[in-house]
Amino acid sequence: xxxTRLTLASLCLIALLSTGLSAQTDAAKPKSFKGVDCATLxxxxxxxxxxxxxxxxKTIYLANxxxxxxxxxxxxxxxxxxxxxIKIYLTATQNAISFGSYPQEIDRxxxxxxxxxxxxxxxxxxxxxxxVEDGKTIGTQHFSMVAxxxxxxxxxxxxxxxxxxxxxxxxxxxxxxxxxxxxxGMNFDATVNSIATGIAIKxxxxxxxxxxxxxxxxxxxxxxxxxxxxxxxxxPLGKPLMLGxxxxxxxxxxxxxxxxxEQIK
Numbered sequence: 001x002x003x004t005r006l007t008l009a010s011l012c013l014i015a016l017l018s019t020g021l022s023a024q025t026d027a028a029k030p031k032s033f034k035g036v037d038c039a040t041l042x043x044x045x046x047x048x049x050x051x052x053x054x055x056x057x058k059t060i061y062l063a064n065x066x067x068x069x070x071x072x073x074x075x076x077x078x079x080x081x082x083x084x085x086i087k088i089y090l091t092a093t094q095n096a097i098s099f100g101s102y103p104q105e106i107d108r109x110x111x112x113x114x115x116x117x118x119x120x121x122x123x124x125x126x127x128x129x130x131x132v133e134d135g136k137t138i139g140t141q142h143f144s145m146v147a148x149x150x151x152x153x154x155x156x157x158x159x160x161x162x163x164x165x166x167x168x169x170x171x172x173x174x175x176x177x178x179x180x181x182x183x184x185g186m187n188f189d190a191t192v193n194s195i196a197t198g199i200a201i202k203x204x205x206x207x208x209x210x211x212x213x214x215x216x217x218x219x220x221x222x223x224x225x226x227x228x229x230x231x232x233x234x235x236p237l238g239k240p241l242m243l244g245x246x247x248x249x250x251x252x253x254x255x256x257x258x259x260x261x262e263q264i265k
Contacts, residue, residue: 001186051102060098071095121148124145149192162181166178187204204229206229231243242257244257
C-alpha cells in the first residue's frame with residue numbers, strides 16, 4: 001500500500017476539529033461556583049448562575065431599633081448598597097430584615113446592618129433657672145431629664161389652669177360652658193444630637209405663671225405671664241452653658257438659664 005501523505009492544510013483542519021471538540025466537552029461540564037465570590041466573576045451571566053448556585057436566605061434581628069422610622073432607614077440603606085436583583089424585606093413586628101443571596105454578599109450586607117444598628121447614646125440634661133435681682137441670686141431651680149441621641153424629650157412641672165373658651169344653651173338645657181386647660185409652670189423641650197465638637201442641642205424653655213384677671217364679654221379670664229427661650233446651639237460635655245438671660249418686665253429681676261449635658265455610660 002502507498003502511505004497516505006497529510007498535507008499542511010489537512011493537519012490544520014484536524015487541529016481545529018480537535019480544539020472544537022475539546023471546547024465543546026469543556027462547555028458541557030457544569031461549572032463549580034463553590035466558595036466563589038460571585039461579584040468577582042467577569043460576566044453578568046456567570047454572576048447570576050453563581051448566585052443561584054449558592055443561594056441562601058438570612059434573617060437579621062435589629063437589636064437597637066426602637067421606631068419604625070429607624071428600621072425603614074436601615075432597610076433603605078441596605079437595599080441601595082446591595083445588588084438590585086436581591087430581594088430584601090422588613091418584618092416590622094419582629095424588628096427583622098430578611099434577604100437572600102450568596103454567602104459573600106450576605107456577609108457584606110450583615111456587616112452593614114450591624115454597622116447601622118448601634119445603640120443610641122443617652123445624655124442627662126440638667127437645666128438651672130436662677131432668679132437674679134440687683135446682681136444677686138435670690139432663687140435657683142434645677143430640672144433634670146434624660147434624652148436619647150436624636151430623640152425629642154419634654155419635661156413639664158406646674159399646674160393646668162382651666163380657661164373658659166365659650167358657652168352655649170338650648171331650649172331644653174341649661175347654659176353650658178366649654179373650657180380648655182393651660183400648662184402653667186416650667187416647660188422644657190429638648191432634642192440633642194452628638195457631633196464631633198460636642199452636643200448640638202435644640203431646646204425651648206418656658207416659664208409661665210398666673211397674674212391678674214381680665215373680664216372679656218362678661219367672662220373673667222386669667223392673665224398668664226410668660227417667659228420663653230428657644231435656641232439651637234453647640235454645648236460641650238460636662239460644662240454648664242448659659243442659654244440666655246431674660247429680664248422680667250416691670251421689675252429689677254432677670255432669669256438666667258443654663259444647661260449641663262453629661263453622657264450616661
